Amino acid sequence: MTAAVATAVALTLGASACSSSDSGDGGGSKGGSSAKADAALTSVVNASTKKGGTENFEISDVPDSLDPGNTYYGWVQNFSRLYARSLTTFKPAAGKAGLEVVPDLAEGLGVPSDGAKTWTYKLRKGLKYDDGTPITSKDVKYAVERSNFAPEALSNGPTYFKAHLLGGDKYKGPYKDKSKDGIASIETPDDTTIVFKLKDAFADFDYLATFNQTAPVPQAKDTGASYVQHIVSSGPYKFQSYEEGKSATLVRNTNWDPATDPIRKALPDKVNIRFKVNQTTIDNNLMSDNITVDGAGTGVAPETQPKVLTNAKYKAQLDSSYAGATGYAGLNLHVKPFDNIDCRKAVQWGLDKASVQAAAGGDPKGDVATTLLPPTVNGYTKFDLYPSAGNKGDVAKAKDSLKACGKPNGFTTNLSARSDRPAEMAMATAIQASLKKIGITVNIKSYPSGKYFSNFAGVPSYVHEHDLGIIMTAWGADWPTGFGFLDQIINGSAIKPSGGNNVSELNDPAINKALNEGIANTDATARTKAWGEVDKLVMENASVVPLVYRKNLLMRPTSATNVTVTQAYLGMYDYLLMGSAK
Known part of the structure; x- marks a missing residue:
């Protein structure tokens, strides 16, 4: 079997x-x-x-x-x-x-x-x-x-x-x-x-x-x-x-x-x-043939991108691969006001994803995401619960959500991102500018990627104490099926004292049940269908904001x-x- x-x-x-x-x-x-x-x-x-x-x-x-x-x-x-x-x-x-x-x-x-x-x-x-x-x-x-x-x-x-x-x-x-x-x-x-x-x-x-x-x-x-x-x-x-x-x-x-x-x-x-080699230094070493590979495998930095895309020699050495990964922002359910679903929906409606994609490096670095599962993972279902013209956000619906959550004038929150990842920092800045238009003030807090989950964004006590309401992250499948992608980032059983990747601290009984029933189903077709349904449950909960289906511009x-x-x-x-x- x-x-x-x-x-x-x-x-x-x-x-x-x-x-x-x-x-x-x-x-x-x-x-x-x-x-x-x-x-x-x-x-x-x-x-x-x-x-x-x-x-x-x-x-x-x-x-x-x-x-x-x-x-x-x-x-x-x-x-x-x-x-x-x-x-x-x-x-x-x-x-x-x-x-x-x-x-x-x-x-x-x-x-x-x-x-x-x-x-x-x-x-x-x-x-x-x-x-x-x-x-x-x-x-x-x-x-x-x-x-x-x-x-x-x-x-x-x-x-x-x-x-x-x-x-x-x-x-x-x-x-x-x-x-x-x-x-x-x-x-x-x-x-x-x-x-x-x-x-x-x-x-x-x-x-x-x-x-x-x-x-x-x-x-x-x-x-x-x-x-x-x-x-x-x-x-x-x-x-x-x-x-x-x-x-x-x-x-x-x-x-x-x-x-x-x-x-x-x-x-x-x-x-x-x-x-701990600066990313642009790594990129220059690749161009100069001084190293074999950038081990992180996430592609060249945004500032390097124009150099390699406009030079015929370097362009021939590029591979733009789908990463089987989604870059997203987790809204922590235990950091106010994101314990209120309407405050979470305000972010979903108000975010200008087109500007976030552009900050990440544009089309060569990924497509605008509307689901948590990326298209290359078995179980992906195409849908968009928070649509807007040109993926630029819907200010009117965002403000309606702010009223519904009791924050008609907006609110202030902190956002975490990885300091040594230029694309992620640029995306965080784009989110900050985008949400300001609907009255949400975002303060960016940056941390090193090597300890990001073990010491900071993946430690619930730290997240709560420092009011990290929005947590920048990206996720690729542990193995390329819907369960291999979803389980560790949305299942309540994946919440850990440190090193966790369920950064929203999502622990919804219906979602947990759907995941466990899906992986126990030995019918491959039914199992595949289940993952798209779980994805919709997560988006209805509004605790995860998909940003880009990531591509790696590898050299x-x-x-x-x-x-x-x-x-x-x-x-x-x-x-x-x-x-x-x-």
């Missing part, structure tokens, strides 16, 4: 995310010097099988964490596959093929039973860590326990396993529960078998298994939050060095056996990554090899495939 579901979803999504030409897993690849704009959307650009060289990444801020069990940023999910193997993963391939879920640590996809309430995986034989010790199913179980049940140490990642495993609401996590058995609903009858027992049917489980939370962690080597300093590798690369907030260097893991790993080619000898330097866009990881380049000719 799971293989059929995955294939059907991949075909559906690929048709909407990619243009008509598709070279599958690399056929029809193009050389770097002759490749055209958008070539990497459907083919592998500058294909190479040559081993060696150094790959250089740069990032405008710091990661939330490079620990596979303590991250939620899409680029880290993509990057960490170099050193952390999960039970399943997305096939490293061009076009539609890149949405196919394939076995990774597991020798096959999950075997469902009990109406998709039980899922069983068998690990490949011969798997080893970088120190040569065997990888076992118990290490995978432990990885899930530490990543989902220890918020006191690891707060950044999602908690799908905690929400859906039997007894997930009772288990205290491996740092508090000192029993050797761990959570009873993950069984390891032998060193190569792992069985997940769920409260309800979960038709997307093979997608969930792609999360690097299933990357094995040996319990004896785990040091909680400081594990990031000494990560034990299960992939083709291991850490040679890691300097918090500055850089990391990966080198070959000599105990990685390619015979156990049919999907990784592991071409570069070394991978360097530098943190590939001429020395980068095996470059292709993956829709499985938010329309950035596939880091498992990439290499460098340098």
Whole structure:
């Protein structure tokens, strides 16, 4: 059943995310010097099988964490596959093929039973860590326990396993529960078998298994939050060095056996990554061919855009990919006056989304959004509950809503945005100007992206104390289905003390129920239909303001090899495939 579901979803999504030409897993690849704009959307650009060289990444801020069990940023999910193997993963391939879920640590996809309430995986034989010790199913179980049940140490990642495993609401996590058995609903009858027992049917489980939370962690080597300093590798690369907030260097893991790993080619000898590099500096380094890739995968800064779009050489190196993501503003239900639905609707009606799109970089960086689900995600339904001419807002209806919420003269609120993301800051400024026209005064508060969710916008107590009524964010699917997109940003069970992404703190019983019933439905057609209906419930609640369906204006330097866009990881380049000719 799971293989059929995955294939059907991949075909559906690929048709909407990619243009008509598709070279599958690399056929029809193009050389770097002759490749055209958008070539990497459907083919592998500058294909190479040559081993060696150094790959250089740069990032405008710091990661939330490079620990596979303590991250939620899409680029880290993509990057960490170099050193952390999960039970399943997305096939490293061009076009539609890149949405196919394939076995990774597991020798096959999950075997469902009990109406998709039980899922069983068998690990490949011969798997080893970088120190040569065997990888076992118990290490995978432990990885899930530490990543989902220890918020006191690891707060950044999602908690799908905690929400859906039997007894997930009772288990205290491996740092508090000192029993050797761990959570009873993950069984390891032998060193190569792992069985997940769920409260309800979960038709997307093979997608969930792609999360690097299933990357094995040996319990004896785990040091909680400081594990990031000494990560034990299960992939083709291991850490040679890691300097918090500055850089990391990966080198070959000599105990990685390619015979156990049919999907990784592991071409570069070394991978360097530098943190906290100014975005325009990163853009200039791409243009000068001084680095291999902008690791964040969100595209060039707005101020760089004119330079690359008007220069024929640079334009040929661009790929404008749909990110499978929506940039939006969350209205926090516990920050007055957004506890009143009419005050929320005033923002919905009054916002000039056309100006916000222009601030983000215009058409090359995204389309105006009217729904939370983007068009490239399975379950998207086109609708607009707050329409206006030219997407410029409806001042009259906004003022009617202000009267209805008891604020006829408007009100003042704070808005949070990420300081090192120029496009997001520009969008925040556009929102500020737009809402001023209807009497809402917006004060912008900026924070660094690396700690945005763990310390600020994802911490309810901080949000309430600092009156962050509007929270700028963007979201891409954890996996490319409606549930994989929606659950962690609108389900009440996703609200956490820190590191949360349900920034509105939406906890509506009808929405929670619709989500849980949808994922338990093993009928793929009915399940897909359910996600559009959930999206409408959220928009009726008015706690989320969709802004843009995001595009990434990516740039590939001429020395980068095996470059292709993956829709499985938010329309950035596939880091498992990439290499460098340098």
